[in-house]
């Protein structure tokens with residue numbers, strides 16, 4: 303089996319724009335992958351980059367372990383995203399891709415089943431890592447990681463600018479979708495003047511800001527509203543009200559209806575007055591227990607890291623493998639979160655939580 307070994311990773315702190323651009327220019331068949339349980343930035347990055355590379359005449363494959371859900375499924379090109387790579391290649395033959403670009407993932411493990419089922423493929427392919435997570439482990443041969451960006455689509459828009467590629471309307475739409483979801487409509491501390499300039503550029507290229515904002519924020523599927531009604535019944539507080547959380551079981555998700563998604567519950571918990579850390583514990587369909595953290599005043603990426611997870615200072619996540627239960631996760635999490643609470647009762651400057 304002839305598996306080509308990629309060049310040794312060369313981690314760098316500065317985004318390797320030139321390295322990424324020359325790899326993209328040289329490639330004609332490009333696989334783009336994003337993280338499991340994709341959010342708006344994961345899907346916006348996947349599709350936005352996909353449309354832009356289409357316009358350069360590249361042959362593009364878009365992959366993600368899980369299908370885009372709810373409003374994300376109606377972004378242009380969402381139907382092109384595949385979940386299974388196995389039927390498309392054999393390691394015994396020449397690979398159908400020259401290059402892989404992984405977007406919005408801090409590590410290859412964030413790709414979930416896509417990586418777990420195709421580990422040899424990801425070893426064989428040259429990988430560009432485009433991301434904005436502080437915890438990114440720079441797994442690419444070119445790493446374009448800017449933790450100062452509000453979204454991965456902000457980084458991608460800057461990358462396209464450097465390539466002199468003007469996004470078409472579908473590309474601009476998807477890139478702006480990632481930007482407004484991860485910045486919570488330009489409310490997060492990660493929103494900078496550059497973020498707003500990138501957004502302005504995308505609107506100039508035809509991205510429908512107002513329509514996207516309604517579709518992605520104000521409109522919610524009925525199943526989600528029902529799941530919220532069940533999940534909020536589990537709302538609990540600890541540490542004198544400085545920690546708040548909800549617990550979502552599979553039964554709640556399944557009985558709420560098809561496509562029910564508890565995304566946003568950790569943000570809800572973190573937005574309660576007096577709460578330093580909000581989190582959500584959820585039983586995944588894969589048997590793992592998933593946790594999402596949000597905070598205005600505590601580095602939740604550091605909390606997540608204690609459990610092998612990662613993310614941003616204001617928004618992070620981790621998981622517990624089977625046979626852990628929700629109760630096991632809660633018992634492990636609470637003492638660690640309490641230890642990370644700021645001493646004294648001083649509140650941090652108000653700001654908004656970051657997206658993942």
Ligand SMILES: [Mn+2]
Nearest residue numbers: 343406454658
């Ligand atoms: Mn992101």
